[in-house]
Amino acid sequence: MATWLSRVGAASMRRAWFVIIAWVVALGGVLGGAVALGPNMQESFEIPGTESQEALDHLGSVFPQVAGSSVQVVLSADDGIEAHRDAIEQQAEAIADVGLVAQAVDPWSDFANDQIADDGTVAYTLVQFEPTGGAKPETLDEVVATADALRADGVQVEFAGQVFQSQSVGVTIVEVFGVVFAGLVLFVTFWSLLAAGMPLLTALVGVGITMGGVLGASALVTVSNSAPLMALMIGLAVGIDYALFILSRHRSQLARGMGVIESGSLAVGTSGTAVVFAGITVIVALVGLLIVNIPFLSVMAIGAAASVAIAIAAATTLLPAIMALAGERLRPKAGGRAHRLALRDVDAQPTLGMRWVTAISKRPVLAILGVVVVAVVAALPAASLQLALPDNGREAAGSTQRIANDTLQEAFGDGTTGPLVVMLDITQSTDVMGVIDDVVDELEQVPGVDSIAGAFPDETLDTAIVQVIPTTGPADPATVDVVHALREIAPEIEAEHDTPMSVTGMTAVQIDLSQRLADALIPFGAVVVSLSVLILLLVFRSILVPLTAALGFVLSVLAAFGATVAIFQWGWGAELLHFEPGPILSFMPVLTMSVLFGLAMDYQMFLVSGMREAYAHGHDARSAVRHGFAANARVVTAAALIMFFVFFAFVPEGMAMIKAIAFGLAFGVAVDAFLVRMTLVPALMTLMGEKAWWLPKWLDRALPDMDVEGESLGRHRTALAWAADAGGHLALERLRPELGHDASGSASWTITAPRGAVVRLDGGFAERQRLAHALLGDIGAVGHAHLGGAALPGDAATLRERMALVDLDGHVESAHQAARAALALRSPFAVGPVLDRRATALVERASIAAGAPIDAAAPLSRLAPLERAAVLLTIAMERRPSLVWIDAAAGAPTGAAAIAARLGGDELTIVTSEAAPEAHGRAAIELAPADAAAEDREAEAARAAAEAASADELTESDTPTGELATTGADR
Structure with missing residues (x-):
């Protein structure tokens, strides 16, 4: 791969303008296509194969008027709702006339179920959409427009429902600050504005293509609101880092006098190979999320994986083209800081990285214990991890959905915003209403059930639904217990009334989704860790190196989970980061694990490959750890800082759904890069010594040569x-x-x-x-x-x-x-x-x-x-x-x-x-043919004679011992 990539780099540099124009055309085409198609972001938490989803699908075919998305039009008036009855009923009629609205049940309808609060100042109209196509942005706009007349009449009108969760994909000034911080890190790394701007430019081009693709795809398939920001966050971070690795190698080679084209192709062939390998690990981990079989998560994973793939392509083609145009201007000036750093002898003039790793190698056991203790303490809160999906109660304060949610919960109880739907199969019943009444009586006795909002059959008398209002809200862990309790009595109800029963509704669907993600966490983690061991075994051809890398990854992930729980679930620093504490987003753990896995392998490979290279060039095991670390510590530090700033920039003002993911990634990157890869790994490698590179001969022959080091x-x-x-x-x-x-x-x-x-x-x-x-x-x-x-x-x-x-x-x-x-x-x-x-x-x-x-x-x-x-x-x-x-x-x-x-x-x-x-x-x-054995003997004799002559010359020399030692080391 290294040779092929070097050719790709050389070809990109020789045809620089063609490559740049091709990327610009691709960017313009994708963004233009996205604008033409029109973004249509939607939340859809379907989970095939679960009881709630199968019941919901069944309702869609036999009872469509209750199977689609629903909206609660929350009405409040200080002088009482009754005073505005005519206007409210007219609004309900206007909503019912909107296309794709199945029904609109006003508070006084014969089909209404306690939709007026006890004090008479709050009520709500229940709007039900058709099972498919109803909750489109244009449909919602028409529904919202019906509130104008009521507001003019003095009624406060707000809208609640899953479809009203944040629909925008905004980038605030805080995210821009993340890019600015990344630019500062790049400038300090290169001490050149030109060089610092290149990784930012290539990353932004890649992110632009990714965002255009995701937004365009939303017009064709259901794409979650958080999918574009997830792709943006990951694409921006890895795009900058991958370009940084290649450009750093190029500048270092230029400082040593190499030609521009030669250096660029070599940098793409060596560091580019590592970039491709690191990117593939991220892609594999993200695509591995497809095995969880949750559609919206699969779309999110594919979008993020595409952003990584585009970042790889940009780093290995667009970046070399830009480097070719920059030419000699990228060569560090002789005597300048960048030039001195590239040519620095770390033994004679130790860098900060060399001093750090030297201190670690002197006390490796103390370093190992320190990292493990810190990581374990940070991971402790993870034991109380609670997973849930966001609801309107987690929306921004002042938004219509948040006001409506709070008003409903205050007036009708927390469970009003997350009703459960019990579906009954009444095809075998002769006394339909009697069976429904009996089932309702039994459901009311279930702990955690506040009330029954309604119970009625469909027109063909083969399916009935019972709307159950729990005492707690949809994101409350107690609501999960209610769902489980309802499902536990289902066999008894079926045996007693010959009526199969299922629990569904959006709240139950979200609970099932969270449960499936929680159940998949450990198996997915095992797959990811196993994959990391296998990949590193192929790369480093060692048994112990992959095991230590996997151990470090587990520590990083657990620490990231623990810190996220402490901040976002327990509420430490909630006001500072502008959020309200509550359960962790259901898919945060698997996404964090998959992305952090790729980044951890990235840092592991760059640091340990340098150690392996030093070992192969004659350094003993301990010296190889120090010199390999010192050679790559600067670029890995810069890469980790960039990742941290880009991820953390999405925390203070980001979407509620993305905050926890961004924080977990930022914290995980910091722990993995600075504690695990730059402290724990060198300490373990020092302790293992020569054993670190041990591999059975039979396994060495069986493994393919990945040649990641070029x-x-x-x-x-x-x-x-x-x-x-x-x-x-x-x-x-x-x-x-x-x-x-x-x-x-x-x-x-x-x-x-x-x-x-x-x-x-x-x-x-x-x-x-x-x-x-x-x-x-x-x-x-x-x-x-x-x-x-x-x-x-x-x-x-x-x-x-x-x-x-x-x-x-x-x-x-x-x-x-x-x-x-x-x-x-x-x-x-x-x-x-x-x-x-x-x-x-x-x-x-x-x-x-x-x-x-x-x-x-x-x-x-x-x-x-x-x-x-x-x-x-x-x-x-x-x-x-x-x-x-x-x-x-x-x-x-x-x-x-x-x-x-x-x-x-x-x-x-x-x-x-x-x-x-x-x-x-x-x-x-x-x-x-010649006799190869005879040639080998002749060559060995000539080599021995040359070494003997060299030894005689050194014996006669008056060179001091110190100079002899230096000469030998240089040779």
């Missing part, structure tokens, strides 16, 4: 540098194909051949085949090889395109069939007659090249060796390779090279196993 890119750059020095069109230097399980063969191949050369292969057939497949990238190899500048291992795909392997053995199909099959692969949509004509032409071309007619219908295995070679070479030339490789177990027939030269021209490089190849007078270059 090691393959480093090898590829070395290979390209060798190819530039080696010259020739085909060059091999001690190339040794592997035999399997990373065991290289005993045959070593070395040659340099110009374009158009004829190379004669020597050696056994098996050795020749391994060499060919090593060049094609089918098997591994050690050593160097390049073809036209495309070098192994990174350019295996390019070598495969440029090289045609012609195996002359084992063909049973006819020449025409072989040609037709090859053409069909290259042109899969070509019709049969066209393929037949082209195959016939190929066989005729082969006949001309062979100098004799070839029977197109004869099996290839029965043709003369030279005729078979002509057919196969003609087919191979359709790919226009720059090198053709001709081989057979018994050797290629004499004349095969000449046929290849006639078909491919003088520029074609030919490798053949025939004994005396001739191609238009071009002399053959010999390519024979």
Whole structure:
């Protein structure tokens, strides 16, 4: 991946304006589409598979007038509601005439159920919408407009109901402050306004596309009000961080003298690989929320995952393009602070990060105990976590839905705003009203039930509903007990009256949703932690590193949950943060867990990959922890601070639904970055020492190489540098194909051949085949090889395109069939007659090249060796390779090279196993295997002699011991 990403980065930099224009067009197109479609945000808490939802769906088909969304028009007048009866009834009639309104029951209707308060100053009209399509913004606007006449008559009119929860997706000045703080952190990190602005620009472009997509999608599917802000919050945070990682690497490389394009492509290939990996972990965790099977949460997760994916794309394409336009202006000025930091020797001049990790490594046990104690104390409140969905009682003070909710609860009791609906199947009853009355009597005896607001059957007498008013509000934990109590007596009622019973209504649906999310929390957490262990096992090829990372993640999540409970449920600092305490938003834990998981793995990878790199370069285990930490502490600190500021900016003035999520993420990021990753992990790594990198050999062989650190890119750059020095069109230097399980063969191949050369292969057939497949990238190899500048291992795909392997053995199909099959692969949509004509032409071309007619219908295995070679070479030339490789177990027939030269021209490089190849007078270059073991012995002897000579020189030197030590370290 690192090599491919470096090419993406290089291509983006070379075509900077094209990439930038493409992103601008995408941004304009998505935002324009969102405006054209018209955002339509709605709250829909459907939960398939639960009792409440199944009952609600059933009511929608048999009793539609009670199954849709409902609105309570709350009316209050100091001189009494009765004085305004005519006007109130006229309003109810006007509401009933609104399209998609099923019914409007005024306080004096025959169907009303105690809708006037005891003191006569408060009443409400119950409005029921059709099951589908009723609660649209335009419909609500018409309903609200009917209040104008009543207000003119001196009646206060407010509206309550789930559909009146906050419909706006606003961004306040506080969220803008979060971006400003992020900009300040970036400036301090880079000490350059130009560099600081780039991550902000790319993140804002990505967020703009995401927001446009989510808002546009709301016109087609049901999208929660909090979904756009969730996507904005996550997209902005990760977008800035991902660009920060890549840009920081680019500036550091520029400070060391690297060229702009070279540095940019290398930064995208190395840090970009880490960005892609970190982003994928966030995406996987977010998409994993689909298993909870809650539609609105699935839409929210998909929107947030899309924002992360777009942030990855922007960081790896748009950012390199902008870096290319900035060019040399991003290079730190010699002697400047940024330049000094990039070239600083952390041993001679310790950074704050080096001093911090050194202090930790001196007292690792104390550091571990300190982090664990702090995290555990912060996590303690999580034991009393209560989950619920927001209702009108949590809306902003002064809003119509909040005033209506408070008025209803004060006049009629808390339960009025969250009635429960009991559905009865009365198809087996002969005394319908008698059964309903008996059931009502039993329901009134259930603890927590305040009253029965109404009970009546549908027109076909097969379903009846009973409206139960609990004594507590919809978000009160006691209401949950009422729902459970009602469901517990359902079997008794069915047995006694032969009447199946279900509890539904929006309050019951929300309770079921909260319960499902609570039940899914531990399984989802187990999946996320297991995923983190697996991913880090693949990345770091270690057993203990993933386990310590998972332990740290658990501590971070629990601490985030505990702090959120203390603030938002217990009410610590509620006035300061402008909210009212109450149960935690139901989907806050799973969302926090999924997002924090990705961020934790991000910080873990950047810090520990630096430790692993230092360990691989010769540092002992303890020294590797210190140097790896010091190399990446600055950028991880900046990334964590940016995440914290962006998330926390949504807390003081954000939507009620998003506050707890934003706070949990902000607190979790702070704990995970500064306590867990930058304190606990270095302490544990120091204690583990060499054991931290232990991995069983069998597991090491079984695991794929993820190359998150970009090691393959480093090898590829070395290979390209060798190819530039080696010259020739085909060059091999001690190339040794592997035999399997990373065991290289005993045959070593070395040659340099110009374009158009004829190379004669020597050696056994098996050795020749391994060499060919090593060049094609089918098997591994050690050593160097390049073809036209495309070098192994990174350019295996390019070598495969440029090289045609012609195996002359084992063909049973006819020449025409072989040609037709090859053409069909290259042109899969070509019709049969066209393929037949082209195959016939190929066989005729082969006949001309062979100098004799070839029977197109004869099996290839029965043709003369030279005729078979002509057919196969003609087919191979359709790919226009720059090198053709001709081989057979018994050797290629004499004349095969000449046929290849006639078909491919003088520029074609030919490798053949025939004994005396001739191609238009071009002399053959010999390519024979060498004894790799003997070469290794010679190289080892030369290396030992060089080391001995170096030791003699040092012995005779008068250099002081201190300088010797420094020289050795530098070397």
